[in-house]
Amino acid sequence: MFKIRNVVFQDILNLPSVDIQASQVTTLFGESGSGKTTLMKLLNQLISYDKGEIFYQDTLISEKNPIELRREVVMLSQTPAIFDGNIRDNLLIGLRFSGKSDASDSELHKALEMVQLKKDLEEETDTLSGGEKQRLAFARVILMDAKVFLIDEPTSALDENTETAVMDRFIQYVRDHHKTVVMVTHSKAVAERYSDSIIYMNEINKAKEVQTSG
Numbered sequence: 001m002f003k004i005r006n007v008v009f010q011d012i013l014n015l016p017s018v019d020i021q022a023s024q025v026t027t028l029f030g031e032s033g034s035g036k037t038t039l040m041k042l043l044n045q046l047i048s049y050d051k052g053e054i055f056y057q058d059t060l061i062s063e064k065n066p067i068e069l070r071r072e073v074v075m076l077s078q079t080p081a082i083f084d085g086n087i088r089d090n091l092l093i094g095l096r097f098s099g100k101s102d103a104s105d106s107e108l109h110k111a112l113e114m115v116q117l118k119k120d121l122e123e124e125t126d127t128l129s130g131g132e133k134q135r136l137a138f139a140r141v142i143l144m145d146a147k148v149f150l151i152d153e154p155t156s157a158l159d160e161n162t163e164t165a166v167m168d169r170f171i172q173y174v175r176d177h178h179k180t181v182v183m184v185t186h187s188k189a190v191a192e193r194y195s196d197s198i199i200y201m202n203e204i205n206k207a208k209e210v211q212t213s214g
């Protein structure tokens with residue numbers, strides 16, 4: 001799905017050659033500051049690299065329209081925004097951004113069920129807990145039905161049982177629908193349980209190698 005060749009971004013990333021396969025779950029694993037989020041942002045053009053090439057489905061990513069690319073390659077950030085209003089508004093805003101028609105209540109309920117959030121669509125978001133907000137943002141991204149999901153520590157605020165329940169459902173959905181997932185997690189257990197492939201950032205990122213050896 002993505003081919004990364006000799007990509008340099010500031011003194012943060014220097015990636016000689018990385019491939020991310022379509023219809024697979026790829027996890028970026030590595031210590032804090034190793035460049036995982038930065039790599040994800042390069043994959044949907046939130047930022048642009050200084051040197052090298054990234055191909056998305058064999059097209060140079062810099063030649064893609066960034067807005068159109070982000071409809072196919074959606075990102076769940078580590079600190080997603082939850083807006084004033086109710087749960088329904090917060091779910092629908094992602095669909096509107098991606099140019100898709102509104103979803104029915106039953107589709108919204110299905111997305112909430114996937115993330116194990118047992119709340120009414122009318123409920124206001126200001127009283128949700130941190131972990132509930134994280135799951136609401138996850139459901140919003142799932143509803144966007146993209147080809148590629150870039151998910152940055154999607155369950156970091158959840159207890160282990162809830163994390164497992166959410167990830168089991170999400171990964172089942174992506175496998176059933178042949179989606180491509182690039183995920184960041186600090187949990188070795190999550191990485192090993194759900195990934196087809198694990199990319200160890202400390203090993204592949206030559207920028208960090210130079211910094212740590214110098």
Ligand SMILES: Nc1ncnc2c1ncn2[C@@H]1O[C@H](COP(=O)(O)OP(=O)(O)OP(=O)(O)O)[C@@H](O)[C@H]1O
Pocket residue numbers: 010012030031032033034035036037038039
């Ligand atoms: N736009 C930017 N300009 C300058 N430095 C940046 C920029 N974005 C990130 N950095 C720096 O690049 C390094 C890598 O950041 P990044 O967020 O990619 O790490 P990470 O592996 O995702 O870390 P964590 O596990 O803590 O989320 C950090 O030192 C960060 O401060």
